[in-house]
Every structure is written in C-alpha cells, then in structure tokens.
Amino acid sequence: MSLSWRARRRWSLVLLLVGLPAYVVAAVSLLALFERPSIWVELLVYGGLGILWALPFKAVFRGIGREDPDARRRADHDAREP
Numbered sequence: 001m002s003l004s005w006r007a008r009r010r011w012s013l014v015l016l017l018v019g020l021p022a023y024v025v026a027a028v029s030l031l032a033l034f035e036r037p038s039i040w041v042e043l044l045v046y047g048g049l050g051i052l053w054a055l056p057f058k059a060v061f062r063g064i065g066r067e068d069p070d071a072r073r074r075a076d077h078d079a080r081e082p
Contacts, residue, residue, distance in 0.1 A: 003060070005068050012064050015057055023053050 003011065027049045031042070054061075063069070 005063070005070060008060050008062075009064050011060050012057075015060065019057075020053070023049075 027046065031045060036042070037045075
C-alpha cells in the first residue's frame, strides 16, 4: 500500500527535522574515527553520504512540493453530495 500525499508530506517533515540531523551527526562521528583527510576527500565523502541518505527516501519526497493531487477529486466529491 502506498502512502497518501498527506502521509508522505508528514513523513518527509519528520525525516528532514529528525532524520537528517541524526544522519549528519552519525556521518561526522564516523569520519572523526579516522585521521582527518584532505578537504577534497572530506567533501567527496560528505557529498556521497548526502546522496546515499536521500536514495532510500526518494519515494517519500517525490511530489511533496506540488499541490495535493487528491484535493480536486475530494472537492468534486463533496460538491456532489446532498
């Protein structure tokens, strides 16, 4: 069962406000275990980890910035009811 637009919108907010900061802390802690590499290697690692973080949640974030696709259908349905 796929998530509704509202559910995806709520989950995306939770992921951005809770999940992303937790992932950043984990990535920085992981990189701190090793000797500090050059700035370019660090940039590549953080960039790669940023892309890696977004891939599993691609379906949740898809279409969130657009208007609710079911809003028109619900409005039409509500207008037809007596």
